[in-house]
Amino acid sequence: MLSGAVENGGDAHVIFVNNHVNRTANFLPSYGFSREFLQAGVVGADEIRPGxxxxxxxxxxxxxxxxxxxxxxxxxxxxxxxxxxxxxxxxxxxxxxxxxxxxxxxxxxxxxxxxxxxxxxxxxxxxxxxDGATVSIMGKAFGQGVYPIERPTRTLSAMLAKAGGVAIDPEVATITVKRGRETGKVWLSDLYFNPSYDIALRPGDVILVEEDQRSFTALGALGRQTKVPLGSEQISALEAVAMVGGLSTLSADPTGVFVLRDEPSQVASAVLGQPVSGTQRMAYVLDLTRPNGLFLSRDFMIRDDDTIYVTEAPYVRWQKILGAITGSANSARALAATTGID
CATH class of the missing domain: 3.30.1950.10 (wza like domain)
Incomplete structure (x- = not known):
């Protein structure tokens, strides 16, 4: 990993995580509605419309x-x-x-x-x-279909309730609203805790209920190697490692926990302290043996498409080499005993 760093002629930046990195790299893409959605007033219940x-x-x-x-x-x-x-x-x-x-x-x-x-x-x-004032509800909702905008269902949360609510875990549910060329997306929980996201609906709106598709990949000396859904809005590196069973006690090197990601130029420039252009390959290193290593990994946020890779301890590689040598010697002795050759 280090031999592929930019300093050694490679194309990846190897960065040891510290407080500065946590402050600058913890950029989490946020969901939300544009001003056009937020400032739209409710549709008059008595207004006659085409259809x-x-x-x-x-x-x-x-x-x-x-x-x-x-x-x-x-x-x-x-x-x-x-x-x-x-x-x-x-x-x-x-x-x-x-x-x-x-x-x-x-x-x-x-x-x-x-x-x-x-x-x-x-x-x-x-x-x-x-049928002139209707919205369409699709995806992971209990009642998919076309619903009229009526006096009790003129806002997003009320219309979702009219459709029977969502058919997935509310913690991982996202709501997308398409209105003409405009599209907005929020977490379902935002409708509960941020009333401004409970927008007024308009005829022709399309409401899509989806399960959050964000995930990270876990590789190396971990409890299991797999692709893992993030499961909630924010997951730290420490939580991500715990989600896959933690470090392997027999083989993991706690000084070599890597988080690999493609970083946008704005974030990469802030992390590196110098301007860069284009997306940058970044390998963030977490050393859990340092006094503040666990705290830093607790504060380092995992993003969609990240790869967490944990290296093996040096003695594991040495044991593999010894195992290969001794295994070959044992095979040779067994072959000699079978054939009677000294």
Missing amino acids: DVLGLMIWENVDDGLLVGLGQSSTQLQQLQVDSQGFIFVPYAGRIRAAGNSPEQLRQLITARLETQTPDPQVSVTRVAG
Whole structure:
């Protein structure tokens, strides 16, 4: 590892972890919503939108009105769908813009159009159904599907509750919201502890519930060698080693715990104390035998795609060499005994 360092003509920076490294290298990519998400106000529950289906009831104060048949006082116009441009058509009132208005505002518009042709018309507007104000919930939610934005479900947490919540461990659940070209992502726990992330929803939002996919790889003289999910928002090097069974008591070298990662130029420049360009290969070394070694490893944060490699103690390699030599000698003696050759 040391022979491949930049100082020896290699392409990796070998850095012994100290307090300065912990302060500068512990950069954790954070999730969150942009200003566009955070500043969006809640959708008005009574606002009519394209795709909504409306029902009209019209009363006329004459025996034989424009819309009312002979001997009747009212007529119903059901299943009037607001078109993609936001308009509906009402006989004798013409094409009227419904989108953006409340049912009461639309009632007043229709009344104003009809009262020039029939005396004192009375109009009632109701929302029958609608698909113009909906969001889609996908992924690891109990109730995937398309849900309308209603008065109780105008925020992200309320809509997730409407869908039955998440079907995975809440500690590793992430919530992604896609709105047009904008995308935001937060931890589910942030919705509980940071109310500003409980954003107002908009028609057409796509909500994706996922299990955190971040992981690190453990290699070398450890309890097991495998790829390990990080499991929570922050994991230290000490915790990561413990997650794979700790150091092997028979073979690990506690002076050679390496954390290998590709570091972005901004962080690498801060760690090295000099400007560098482009992503840098970094090998951070943790020496657990130093007086503060355990404290430093407790404070060193593991990131996605890190590799933790623990070297073997020198005496282990020596035992392997001796084992190979003595094994060869024993094999030779066994062969001689079998063939009778001295």
